[in-house]
Amino acid sequence: MNSKLKIQNSKLRVAIFGGSGYGGSELLRILLQHPNVEIQFVTANEHAGKAVSDVHKNLLGLIDLNFIKAPEDVEGLSDIDCAFFALPHGQAMEMAPKLPAKVKVIDLSGDFRLGDSDIFAKHYGREHTAMDAQAQFVYGLTETNREAIKSATRIANPGCFATATLLGLAPLVANSLLSCRVIVDAKTGSSGSGAKAAANTHHPQRSNSFYAYKPFTHQHLPEIEQELKHAGDWNNELIFMTHSLPVARGIFASIYCETKREIGAADARAMFADFYSDSFFVRLVKGSPDINWVKTTNFCDIGFAARGRQLVIFTAIDNLVKGAAGQAIQNMNLMFGLDEKTGLTLIGTNP
Numbered sequence: 001m002n003s004k005l006k007i008q009n010s011k012l013r014v015a016i017f018g019g020s021g022y023g024g025s026e027l028l029r030i031l032l033q034h035p036n037v038e039i040q041f042v043t044a045n046e047h048a049g050k051a052v053s054d055v056h057k058n059l060l061g062l063i064d065l066n067f068i069k070a071p072e073d074v075e076g077l078s079d080i081d082c083a084f085f086a087l088p089h090g091q092a093m094e095m096a097p098k099l100p101a102k103v104k105v106i107d108l109s110g111d112f113r114l115g116d117s118d119i120f121a122k123h124y125g126r127e128h129t130a131m132d133a134q135a136q137f138v139y140g141l142t143e144t145n146r147e148a149i150k151s152a153t154r155i156a157n158p159g160c161f162a163t164a165t166l167l168g169l170a171p172l173v174a175n176s177l178l179s180c181r182v183i184v185d186a187k188t189g190s191s192g193s194g195a196k197a198a199a200n201t202h203h204p205q206r207s208n209s210f211y212a213y214k215p216f217t218h219q220h221l222p223e224i225e226q227e228l229k230h231a232g233d234w235n236n237e238l239i240f241m242t243h244s245l246p247v248a249r250g251i252f253a254s255i256y257c258e259t260k261r262e263i264g265a266a267d268a269r270a271m272f273a274d275f276y277s278d279s280f281f282v283r284l285v286k287g288s289p290d291i292n293w294v295k296t297t298n299f300c301d302i303g304f305a306a307r308g309r310q311l312v313i314f315t316a317i318d319n320l321v322k323g324a325a326g327q328a329i330q331n332m333n334l335m336f337g338l339d340e341k342t343g344l345t346l347i348g349t350n351p
C-alpha cells in the first residue's frame with residue numbers, strides 16, 4: 001500500500017536508533033504527542049535495558065518502553081515505516097544502508113550530508129564507508145528543499161549550525177544579492193555536544209564562560225558551503241566561526257554580509273517574507289531574535305540590521321528542535337504526505 005494512503009488508516013510505525021541522548025530525547029518528546037505516530041522501539045548503547053523514563057525523566061508516566069540494543073539484523077526490520085538515527089557520527093553509515101528499502105530513514109548525524117568523500121574524511125576524521133548509499137540521501141533543510149523531501153526515502157537532516165546559517169542566507173543567495181565575503185559568527189548552547197559530559201563541556205567549564213572552538217574546522221562548514229552552492233549564485237568567501245554559550249539550549253548566528261546594492265533592513269525583511277511565505281516555522285522579528293523565544297520550539301526567528309550595503313542577519317533556533325529532532329519530524333511529515341506542522345506546533349515559554 002502507498003505510504004500516504006496507509007497513514008490514513010493506521011499510525012506510522014517509528015523506530016529511534018540512539019534514543020537515550022539529547023537528540024533522541026527530543027524525538028521522543030515530540031513524537032509521543034504526534035497524532036500519526038506509534039513508537040515501536042528505541043535503542044541505546046550504555047543505557048540499553050533501562051526504562052526510557054529512567055533516563056528521560058521528563059517522560060515519566062508518558063512512555064512504557066525500555067531501551068533495547070540495536071537489532072543485529074536491521075535487514076529484517078520490514079515492519080517499521082520510518083527509522084530515525086540519532087547516533088554519533090559514523091554509526092548510521094554502518095546501519096542505515098542495510099534497512100529494507102521500504103523503511104524511510106532520517107539521519108540526524110553528519111554521515112550522509114556531504115556528497116564528497118574526501119571532504120567528509122577531512123572534517124569527520126574517518127573514511128566514509130557507504131558513499132553509494134549517500135547518493136540516495138536528500139538534504140533535509142525543509143524550507144529550501146521541500147519538494148525533494150516529499151518524494152525522498154532517505155533524509156540527511158542538517159546540522160544545527162548549518163540550519164541557522166542557511167536559513168539566514170538562502171534568500172540572499174537565491175536573489176544574487178551578496179558581494180564577496182560573508183562572516184558567520186555563531187554560538188551554541190551546551191546540549192549541542194550531546195548528553196555525555198566531556199572536560200570542555202561540563203558545568204564548571206561552560207557556566208559563566210564564553211569561548212570560540214573549532215575555528216575554520218567545524219564539521220558544518222563544508223555542509224554549509226555545499227548547500228549554498230545549491231541555493232543559487234554562490235561563489236563567495238565564507239568565514240564561519242563557532243562559540244560556546246553558557247546556556248543549555250539554543251543557537252544564535254550573526255551573519256555579516258555586504259550586498260551588491262544598498263538594501264535597507266525593511267527591504268531585506270520584505271524579501272525574506274516573500275521567500276518564506278509558505279514557511280510557518282520561519283518568523284521574522286523586529287530587531288534581534290532571542291534564543292529564549294525559540295527554546296523548545298521548531299521556529300527559526302530571523303532579524304535584520306543594515307547600514308548602507310552592510311547587512312547583518314540574526315538567526316535563532318533551538319539546536320535540539322529546529323536544529324535536530326523538530327526538523328527531522330517536519331521532514332518525516334512531508335515524506336508521509338502529512339502537513340509539515342503536524343505534531344510540531346510547539347509553543348515556547350515566557351520566561
Ligand SMILES: NC(=O)c1ccc[n+]([C@@H]2O[C@H](COP(=O)([O-])OP(=O)(O)OC[C@H]3O[C@@H](n4cnc5c(N)ncnc54)[C@H](OP(=O)(O)O)[C@@H]3O)[C@@H](O)[C@H]2O)c1
Binds near residue numbers: 021
Ligand atoms: N545535540 C545537538 O544539538 C545536535 C543537533 C543536530 C544534530 N545532532 C547529531 O545527532 C546525533 C546525536 O546527537 P546527540 O546530541 O543526541 O548525542 P548524544 O546525546 O551523545 O546521544 C548519542 C546516542 O547514541 C548512542 N550511542 C553512543 N555511542 C554508541 C555506539 N557506539 N553504538 C551505538 N549507540 C551509541 C547513545 O546511547 P547511550 O547513551 O545509551 O550510550 C545515545 O543514545 C549526533 O550525530 C549529533 O551530531 C546533534
